[in-house]
Amino acid sequence: MTESSNDYPAVVDPAAAAELSHRVAGPVLLPGDKGYAEECATYNPAVPNNPALVVGAAGPSDVQAALAFAKAHDLAVAVMNTGHTTVVANDRTLLITTRRMDEVTIDPVARRARVGAGVRWQQVVDAAAKHGLAPLNGSSPLVGVVGYTLGGGLSATMGRKYGWASDHVTALDIVTADGQVRQATADAEPELFWAVRGSKSNLGIVTALEFELFPVTRLYGGVLIFPGEHAEAVLRAYATLTARAPDELTTSIAFMRLPDVPVFPEPLRGTFTVHVRVSFLGAAAEADALLAPLRTAAPVMIDTVADMPYTDYAAIYSDPEGPAPFAERTLSLSPLTGDLVAELLASIGPAADVPADIIELRHLGGALRDTPAGAGAAGLRTSEFVLWVVAVGGPDLTGPALRWTDGLFAALEPWALEGKHLNFIGQEDLSDEAVRAAYPAATYSRLARAKSGYDPANVFRLNHNIKPAV
Numbered sequence: 001m002t003e004s005s006n007d008y009p010a011v012v013d014p015a016a017a018a019e020l021s022h023r024v025a026g027p028v029l030l031p032g033d034k035g036y037a038e039e040c041a042t043y044n045p046a047v048p049n050n051p052a053l054v055v056g057a058a059g060p061s062d063v064q065a066a067l068a069f070a071k072a073h074d075l076a077v078a079v080m081n082t083g084h085t086t087v088v089a090n091d092r093t094l095l096i097t098t099r100r101m102d103e104v105t106i107d108p109v110a111r112r113a114r115v116g117a118g119v120r121w122q123q124v125v126d127a128a129a130k131h132g133l134a135p136l137n138g139s140s141p142l143v144g145v146v147g148y149t150l151g152g153g154l155s156a157t158m159g160r161k162y163g164w165a166s167d168h169v170t171a172l173d174i175v176t177a178d179g180q181v182r183q184a185t186a187d188a189e190p191e192l193f194w195a196v197r198g199s200k201s202n203l204g205i206v207t208a209l210e211f212e213l214f215p216v217t218r219l220y221g222g223v224l225i226f227p228g229e230h231a232e233a234v235l236r237a238y239a240t241l242t243a244r245a246p247d248e249l250t251t252s253i254a255f256m257r258l259p260d261v262p263v264f265p266e267p268l269r270g271t272f273t274v275h276v277r278v279s280f281l282g283a284a285a286e287a288d289a290l291l292a293p294l295r296t297a298a299p300v301m302i303d304t305v306a307d308m309p310y311t312d313y314a315a316i317y318s319d320p321e322g323p324a325p326f327a328e329r330t331l332s333l334s335p336l337t338g339d340l341v342a343e344l345l346a347s348i349g350p351a352a353d354v355p356a357d358i359i360e361l362r363h364l365g366g367a368l369r370d371t372p373a374g375a376g377a378a379g380l381r382t383s384e385f386v387l388w389v390v391a392v393g394g395p396d397l398t399g400p401a402l403r404w405t406d407g408l409f410a411a412l413e414p415w416a417l418e419g420k421h422l423n424f425i426g427q428e429d430l431s432d433e434a435v436r437a438a439y440p441a442a443t444y445s446r447l448a449r450a451k452s453g454y455d456p457a458n459v460f461r462l463n464h465n466i467k468p469a470v
């Protein structure tokens, strides 16, 4: 049933769409159909998402049918679970949504989870906690497990202790461009298994993921919030903390200039504050000793750092539940030496004119440096920090912030390191050159060879696209 019409001509014949709907279990929706807008809704409404057709896949056979349809109708294919990343589906696109594949199974003996492609992190955290286990989730309970993990998966709670989430995947089910359902493991299709864990949707659509869990039930964590005017003292103390942090301590520091809009809580909206986010897998006394110099570096506005059940981890970052329009960019950086700290204070400190809303440095190192046997293609193993810049609003607001970011990145160039965290790459950095720069050169070449083997026609191109090697 039609409720509205888009302003481009339909490229999919409704009769063909109706025929497809008889062959799949989930919905098949054209622009204007009832439910189309809800099915295409993203976490980031700044990015238009108007596919020619959307298929709500209920399982691998729906994905296969949708792929065959896209091939027959010469449509590009995009995949979406929660819409936390830019999808940019347009009128020559078939969008496959995965949220109906929402099963979670925990194997407490093997300490593994198996999840469908539509699962979000909180579901896994809650299911694993019943067995005294925890996954390598990120800061937000609402982010999708598969998209996060295929982009490396930088855990905000246990990253430095256990490494990249993508390195702890043990098996994945994927539908490749030729329509085949494959299971990839270290032994079966090892090159596909390596490449998918770092190329997101470039090689196919993952329908299920199996990964390791860890025996963690509690953490000592929370946030320390300081007035922005004390940014210098806080950043210097944070630099000292991270220079000697044990692997059990995973932290980040964020310079927050939050707009005065209700999506952000009082008393933070409309002010400049500095937030240090803390997760420690150990005794409270040990963490308190590590944090003492930070707590006394400047007046603390809010201190929530305390012992908590692992299931409460989302309180550390309190990420907005959204949806909210935003743009993002990222850079990899070296350790916070005195000259880098001075440059950061000059560029984003209290005296700087900063149009971006959130500038965060996530601390890497620890196990994130390791390349374990069977590691995937993702992972910034030589960087010490990931810089994540987020500007909130539509293009009129984020445009100036993004132009300003060019200057920031130029100023930080002396400390910039190879590669980018794939999960923080925004729409502005999807050019061939920018995607290439996200990987070490040898990794990109190997991924391009895998791409030419599994998706030579580049059916999966609506992502941070890796071109097939020629």
Ligand SMILES: Cc1cc2nc3c(=O)[nH]c(=O)nc-3n(C[C@H](O)[C@H](O)[C@H](O)COP(=O)(O)OP(=O)(O)OC[C@H]3O[C@@H](n4cnc5c(N)ncnc54)[C@H](O)[C@@H]3O)c2cc1C
Pocket (backbone or CB within 6 Å): 079, 080, 081, 082, 083, 084, 085, 086, 087, 098, 117, 137, 138, 139, 140, 142, 143, 144, 145, 146, 147, 148, 149, 150, 151, 152, 153, 154, 155, 156, 200, 201, 202, 204, 205, 206, 207, 319, 320, 423, 424, 462, 463, 464
């Ligand atoms: C508030 C917030 C907090 C975040 N915190 C963290 C964090 O702590 N650590 C971190 O590493 N990242 C973090 N991220 C980034 C997040 O991991 C990425 O945005 C990730 O891509 C989201 O995946 P999704 O499935 O939720 O989003 P979607 O937009 O649905 O998917 C994003 C992309 O993932 C790929 N993808 C999704 N599903 C599939 C599939 N079934 N098969 C193949 N490819 C697929 C596709 O390329 C798709 O375009 C955060 C993002 C936000 C907005």
